[in-house]
Amino acid sequence: FGDRRGSAGSVMTFFPFEGARAGHLGAGQVVLTQYAVPHGALAFWEARLIEAEAPHVARETLFGEERLVARDPDGLLFALVEADADGREGWVTDEIGPPHAVLGFQGATLAIAEGAEDTQALLTGPLGYRVADETALGQGRLVRHVSAGGAAGVIDLHIDPNLSPGLEGAGSVHHIAFSVPDQATQAAVRAAVAAMGQGVTQRIDRQYFHAIYFRTPSGILFEVATDEPGFDVDEPIDGLGGALMLPPQHEPRRARIEAVLPPLEAV
Numbered sequence: 708f709g710d711r712r713g714s715a716g717s718v719m720t721f722f723p724f725e726g727a728r729a730g731h732l733g734a735g736q737v738v739l740t741q742y743a744v745p746h747g748a749l750a751f752w753e754a755r756l757i758e759a760e761a762p763h764v765a766r767e768t769l770f771g772e773e774r775l776v777a778r779d780p781d782g783l784l785f786a787l788v789e790a791d792a793d794g795r796e797g798w799v800t801d802e803i804g805p806p807h808a809v810l811g812f813q814g815a816t817l818a819i820a821e822g823a824e825d826t827q828a829l830l831t832g833p834l835g836y837r838v839a840d841e842t843a844l845g846q847g848r849l850v851r852h853v854s855a856g857g858a859a860g861v862i863d864l865h866i867d868p869n870l871s872p873g874l875e876g877a878g879s880v881h882h883i884a885f886s887v888p889d890q891a892t893q894a895a896v897r898a899a900v901a902a903m904g905q906g907v908t909q910r911i912d913r914q915y916f917h918a919i920y921f922r923t924p925s926g927i928l929f930e931v932a933t934d935e936p937g938f939d940v941d942e943p944i945d946g947l948g949g950a951l952m953l954p955p956q957h958e959p960r961r962a963r964i965e966a967v968l969p970p971l972e973a974v
Contacts, residue, residue, distance in 0.1 A: 737883050740880065826927070
């Protein structure tokens with residue numbers, strides 16, 4: 708799922724494993740996905756989420772930002788954050804107009820029990836973030852990191868040695884992806900990560916982007932993906948999301964793949 712162009716900073720991928728065991732949020736995981744909405748949109752979304760019977764809908768203020776926190780039907784924790792205009796166009800429907808439309812990601816919150824310094828070094832080094840603020844949270848602390856890019860540029864580290872480990876499953880996040888414009892930039896990031904002693908994969912061709920992966924000392928899987936070539940490499944922008952598109956290596960398995968995918972309804 709993403710915006711109409713599948714832009715970096717908007718794409719959330721779900722793995723449809725029906726009957727999967729429930730995950731447990733904890734250390735070594737992305738524990739909160741933050742979405743940006745325009746200022747003044749929270750009342751609309753609060754009413755909409757309550758009407759949809761979303762569990763645990765609650766308002767809060769953090770780092771001077773108003774936000775609405777809730778869970779999806781699988782237990783995935785997310786927040787809608789009132790954010791300053793950044794030039795992005797929201798996803799508009801008959802029911803959701805520009806004043807309320809989701810703009811894309813605001814950022815993410817990562818929970819860490821160990822390896823905090825090394826994880827912060829990866830963020831502030833190869834990935835180009837800077838520490839912007841800090842506040843107490845429970846027995847630990849929450850450290851805000853922001854990138855120079857602006858949109859979708861927030862990483863909050865919840866650092867607490869007392870956090871119990873997370874368990875991967877339904878309602879948990881498998882990995883978090885960071886965007887770079889091209890393969891040359893990606894190669895520079897890969898070299899910098901490797902120079903810090905981190906194991907990192909070779910570049911992998913994902914048809915719509917190229918990706919590298921590495922696991923932080925705190926146990927969280929990071930992906931660095933290129934903006935190029937984009938989701939319109941095999942279909943026009945206006946047609947995105949209208950059909951199941953497969954990379955060439957998977958096309959011979961189309962019938963088998965379609966048979967096991969749950970049906971989607973357009974809304």
